[in-house]
Amino acid sequence: MFKTIVSEKVDFDKCMNSMKNNFQTQILKKLANLQLAILLLFIIGAVIALGTFIEQDQTLDFYRENYPEASPIFGFLTWKVITLLNLDHVYTAWWFITLLVLFVSSLLACTFTTQLPSLKTFKIWKFLGGVDQFKMLNLRENIRSSCSNTFAFECNSNQYNVFRQSKKSYAYRGLLGRVAPVVVHISIALLLFGSTLGSFGGYAAQESIPRGEIAHVQNVIKAGSLSYIPQNLSCRINDFWITYTKDSTIDQFYSDVSLLDNKGYELKRKTIFVNEPLVYNGLTFYQTDWDVAGLKIKLGNKKLIQVPLKKIVKGGKNFWFGSLKTEDVQLPRLFFVLTDLQGKISVYDTKGNLLEDVLLGGTFVDERADELQFVECITTTGLQIKADPGIFLVYFSFLLLMVSVYTSFLTYSQIWALESQDTVFLGGKSNRAVLFFQEEFRKIVRIADSTIK
Numbered sequence: 001m002f003k004t005i006v007s008e009k010v011d012f013d014k015c016m017n018s019m020k021n022n023f024q025t026q027i028l029k030k031l032a033n034l035q036l037a038i039l040l041l042f043i044i045g046a047v048i049a050l051g052t053f054i055e056q057d058q059t060l061d062f063y064r065e066n067y068p069e070a071s072p073i074f075g076f077l078t079w080k081v082i083t084l085l086n087l088d089h090v091y092t093a094w095w096f097i098t099l100l101v102l103f104v105s106s107l108l109a110c111t112f113t114t115q116l117p118s119l120k121t122f123k124i125w126k127f128l129g130g131v132d133q134f135k136m137l138n139l140r141e142n143i144r145s146s147c148s149n150t151f152a153f154e155c156n157s158n159q160y161n162v163f164r165q166s167k168k169s170y171a172y173r174g175l176l177g178r179v180a181p182v183v184v185h186i187s188i189a190l191l192l193f194g195s196t197l198g199s200f201g202g203y204a205a206q207e208s209i210p211r212g213e214i215a216h217v218q219n220v221i222k223a224g225s226l227s228y229i230p231q232n233l234s235c236r237i238n239d240f241w242i243t244y245t246k247d248s249t250i251d252q253f254y255s256d257v258s259l260l261d262n263k264g265y266e267l268k269r270k271t272i273f274v275n276e277p278l279v280y281n282g283l284t285f286y287q288t289d290w291d292v293a294g295l296k297i298k299l300g301n302k303k304l305i306q307v308p309l310k311k312i313v314k315g316g317k318n319f320w321f322g323s324l325k326t327e328d329v330q331l332p333r334l335f336f337v338l339t340d341l342q343g344k345i346s347v348y349d350t351k352g353n354l355l356e357d358v359l360l361g362g363t364f365v366d367e368r369a370d371e372l373q374f375v376e377c378i379t380t381t382g383l384q385i386k387a388d389p390g391i392f393l394v395y396f397s398f399l400l401l402m403v404s405v406y407t408s409f410l411t412y413s414q415i416w417a418l419e420s421q422d423t424v425f426l427g428g429k430s431n432r433a434v435l436f437f438q439e440e441f442r443k444i445v446r447i448a449d450s451t452i453k
Contacts, residue, residue: 194393289382
C-alpha cells in the first residue's frame with residue numbers, strides 16, 4: 001500500500017513538472033513568433049513617431065495652450081488626452097516600457113528557442129549516406145576515388161572544417177555568419193535597455209557661470225524619476241575666452257573648468273570647447289553658449305562698480321547694452337555698447353550720439369562726468385551637464401550591431417563527399433554568394449582531380 005502511494009506521488013510530480021514545462025514552452029513559442037515581433041516593432045515605431053510629434057516633458061500650461069479642448073488636433077488630441085495617456089513623457093510611460101519588455105522578450109525567446117539551437121545543428125556532422133541524396137543538390141561533381149584524400153586536403157586549405165567517417169566526408173565553412181542574427185537580437189536588447197536606463201536614471205542641467213565663480217548643479221531642465229544629482233560636486237570657471245577669425249567672426253570659445261569636491265579640492269581640470277567636453281565619473285560637461293553679464297568700471301580713483309549688460313539680438317547679430325548714471329544727478333546718463341569680446345566699448349549719450357570708442361583697460365574722459373576706466377568684461381559661460389547611466393550600453397549595442405552587419409556577409413557553405421567503388425560523388429550548397437561558391441567548388445575539384453594522373 002505504501003509503495004503504491006509513493007508511486008502515485010512520483011507520477012503526480014512528473015505530471016505536474018511536465019505540464020509546467022509544456023506551459024513554459026508554449027509561452028516561449030508564442031513570444032518567439034515572428035508576426036508578434038513585427039507587430040510590436042510597428043507599434044513601438046508608431047509610438048516613437050508620436051513622441052516626436054508631441055513635445056515631451058513640457059509644463060501643463062504648455063499643453064493647455066498648444067492642445068486646447070476647443071480645437072483638438074486630428075479631432076481628438078487635446079491636453080487632457082495627452083496627460084491621461086502619458087503622451088507628454090512617452091519614453092518613460094509604463095505602457096511604453098511594457099511594449100519594450102515584450103519586444104525584448106520576443107527577441108530573446110527567438111534567440112534561445114530557435115537561433116542558438118540552430119547553431120548547434122549547423123556544427124553537427126551531416127553525412128550523406130546515399131547517392132540519391134546527392135541528386136537533391138544543385139551543385140554536383142564526380143572524381144576518381146584515388147583523389148578523395150587530395151580533395152579533403154584542398155577543402156581544408158580553403159578554410160573548411162573537414163570531417164570523415166568511413167567513406168563519407170562532410171565540410172563546412174562560415175559558421176560565424178550564422179551567429180549574426182543572434183548578435184543583432186542581443187544588440188537590440190542592449191540598446192533598448194540602455195536607453196530606458198538613461199531615461200529613468202539620467203538628467204540634464206543647464207548652467208550659466210561667470211568667469212572665476214563656483215556653481216553647483218541646480219538648474220535641472222530634464223531628469224528621470226530614478227536620477228540622482230550629486231551634491232558634493234561643484235564647478236569652477238577658471239577662465240573663459242574667445243578666438244576670432246581674420247574677418248572678426250567667432251572661431252571658437254573655450255572654458256577652463258575645474259571640478260571640486262565638497263572640501264574645495266580639485267578633482268579634475270580641463271579646457272573644454274564645442275565638441276570637446278569634460279567627462280568625470282559618469283558626468284559630461286559640454287560647452288554650449290556664452291554671454292556678457294556686465295562691465296567692471298572704476299570711477300576716477302574711487303570705487304569699482306559693476307554695470308549689468310543686456311543681450312540684444314538684431315539682424316542676426318548680438319550686442320550688449322548697458323547704462324550708467326553718475327553720482328551727480330544733474331549729469332546725463334551714459335550708455336555702453338559691446339559687439340564682441342575683442343575689447344572695443346562704444347560710449348553713447350542720451351541722444352544716441354557716439355562719444356568715443358574705448359578699448360578695454362582704457363579710460364573715458366568727459367567734462368560732464370567722472371573719469372571712467374573700463375577694467376574688464378564680466379563674461380559667463382554656458383555649460384550643459386548630462387548624466388546617462390545607460391550610454392555605455394547604447395554605444396556597446398551599436399558596436400555589436402556593426403559587427404553583426406559585417407559577419408552577416410560571411411557565407412555558410414557545405415560540401416559532401418561519398419566514395420563508391422572507383423568514384424567519389426561530390427556535392428555542395430551555400431546560403432549566399434552562390435556563383436562564387438560554385439567557382440570555388442569546381443576549382444577545388446579541378447585541383448584534386450589533376451594532382452593524380
